[in-house]
Amino acid sequence: MQLFYKSTRNDSERVTASQAILQGLAPDGGLYMPETIPALDIDMDVLAKMDYQEMAYEVMKLFLTDFTEEELKECIGSAYDSKFDTEEIAPLVDADHAYYLELFHGATIAFKDMALSILPYLMTTAAKKNHVKNDIVILTATSGDTGKAAMAGFADVPGTKIIVFYPKNGVSPIQERQMVTQRGENTFVVGIHGNFDQAQTGVKQMFGDEALAARLDAAGYQFSSANSINIGRLVPQIVYYVYAYAKLYENGAISKGEKINVVVPTGNFGNILAAYIAKNMGLPVDKLICASNENKVLFDFFRTGVYDKNREFVLTSSPSMDILISSNLERLIYRIAGNDAKKNARLMEQLVQEGKYEVTDDMRARLTDFYGNYATEEETAETIRDLYDKTGYVIDTHTAVASCVYQNYVKETGDQTKSVIASTASPFKFTRSVMNAIDTKYDAMTDFELVDELSRIANVAVPQAIEDIRSAQVRHETECEVEEMPQVVEKFLGI
Ligand SMILES: *Cc1c(COP(=O)(O)O)cnc(C)c1O
Numbered sequence: 178m179q180l181f182y183k184s185t186r187n188d189s190e191r192v193t194a195s196q197a198i199l200q201g202l203a204p205d206g207g208l209y210m211p212e213t214i215p216a217l218d219i220d221m222d223v224l225a226k227m228d229y230q231e232m233a234y235e236v237m238k239l240f241l242t243d244f245t246e247e248e249l250k251e252c253i254g255s256a257y258d259s260k261f262d263t264e265e266i267a268p269l270v271d272a273d274h275a276y277y278l279e280l281f282h283g284a285t286i287a288f289k290d291m292a293l294s295i296l297p298y299l300m301t302t303a304a305k306k307n308h309v310k311n312d313i314v315i316l317t318a319t320s321g322d323t324g325k326a327a328m329a330g331f332a333d334v335p336g337t338k339i340i341v342f343y344p345k346n347g348v349s350p351i352q353e354r355q356m357v358t359q360r361g362e363n364t365f366v367v368g369i370h371g372n373f374d375q376a377q378t379g380v381k382q383m384f385g386d387e388a389l390a391a392r393l394d395a396a397g398y399q400f401s402s403a404n405s406i407n408i409g410r411l412v413p414q415i416v417y418y419v420y421a422y423a424k425l426y427e428n429g430a431i432s433k434g435e436k437i438n439v440v441v442p443t444g445n446f447g448n449i450l451a452a453y454i455a456k457n458m459g460l461p462v463d464k465l466i467c468a469s470n471e472n473k474v475l476f477d478f479f480r481t482g483v484y485d486k487n488r489e490f491v492l493t494s495s496p497s498m499d500i501l502i503s504s505n506l507e508r509l510i511y512r513i514a515g516n517d518a519k520k521n522a523r524l525m526e527q528l529v530q531e532g533k534y535e536v537t538d539d540m541r542a543r544l545t546d547f548y549g550n551y552a553t554e555e556e557t558a559e560t561i562r563d564l565y566d567k568t569g570y571v572i573d574t575h576t577a578v579a580s581c582v583y584q585n586y587v588k589e590t591g592d593q594t595k596s597v598i599a600s601t602a603s604p605f606k607f608t609r610s611v612m613n614a615i616d617t618k619y620d621a622m623t624d625f626e627l628v629d630e631l632s633r634i635a636n637v638a639v640p641q642a643i644e645d646i647r648s649a650q651v652r653h654e655t656e657c658e659v660e661e662m663p664q665v666v667e668k669f670l671g672i
Pocket of ligand 1: 287288289322323405442443444445446447448449497498575576601602
């Protein structure tokens, strides 16, 4: 059966999965949602025997129904290969009464690789299926990890160009270095004088700019998005929750049908939304624990029903979660509004006009799957240090936010349900913050001395992604003001 997608802001238009992937954002500014959430109708005993690639096919085929079996398997095989440094793709590590699902074994050592290593294949396949003649220009705003992972995926892919905007002073030194050293004739990187939300808003405005789209079309280009608003990002992220469950079952850690909790360090709400969809497909998940850093807009939302971005933007040690407008929350709002596009569109308009909105009591009553909390900078550092002291296992700052929130959740509720914590980045990506958390004596070391020291104390080899940038040459030096983003794009494209 063919599954169609609808915008969260407009009921009238239906598109196929491949069209939704090509467009990224719907023309009305909404996000695409499947008309129904398909059921995961496979016996866990069968799933548990599959490897990551086989399971990815079983999950993704339910959503990407206009891809042929051959096309989808080709995309999966090309994405989840030796770019990952472990055959398991997403291994589980048991440490201190929780299971850490390590989602950072791909090319850029953050969880964005889980989706962005397949998105270029999905997109070029979708372009072929829809007879697209233009080159696709991927426009991306990044809080640090998406940009590099998207460029790694799209670098030198024929028929595509990729332009990445990042907040010049809002990413870690390693993240910045990873981006500005990116190779590939079709890659462009720009540091903006602003924060992530401004980068994301600027990109959204360009997507909605019809005059710009017409100039692009005349020059043989069209925009698409690699941000987590693209369903081509969301669908691959569902896979690893199914995989984690199946592996826990296979290892005997849980019995068949036993519910687990999932804890997700959250920024744009994409990763946790994938877990929510997995739950709605029938995966036995109880609580979805949404962990924020000091930009705790989601914690406040779950507590009060009011989403209010009017607050100070805090730069934290978990920069990939420094976000006040969690784009993917719109998909949840749409769903708890009973798939009511009008109601959702009104709330999103309020968010633009007033910077806030409040959901109704009925809608709030549909949020009971979620628990939200946040970790301060101090708590985050303490969590890294404590876990290391107790077990020798080193986690990154984002994962530490989740780990801290999980511990507080257990203290508060006494809930002993087995829990999977999404481990979203390698500690090598945030070395300075991680090492400082473990001991302030590391303060004086250089970034790469810290890398070697981390490798020594954690007894983990330095990831290839870090080795690659030690001596890499800087290739991108463009900076701009927020208002100049469209001009920069036109200049890159020569139009
Ligand atoms: C992007 C990112 C997050 C946040 O994920 P969302 O899907 O945006 O909620 C968390 N941790 C790391 C390391 C990331 O790169």
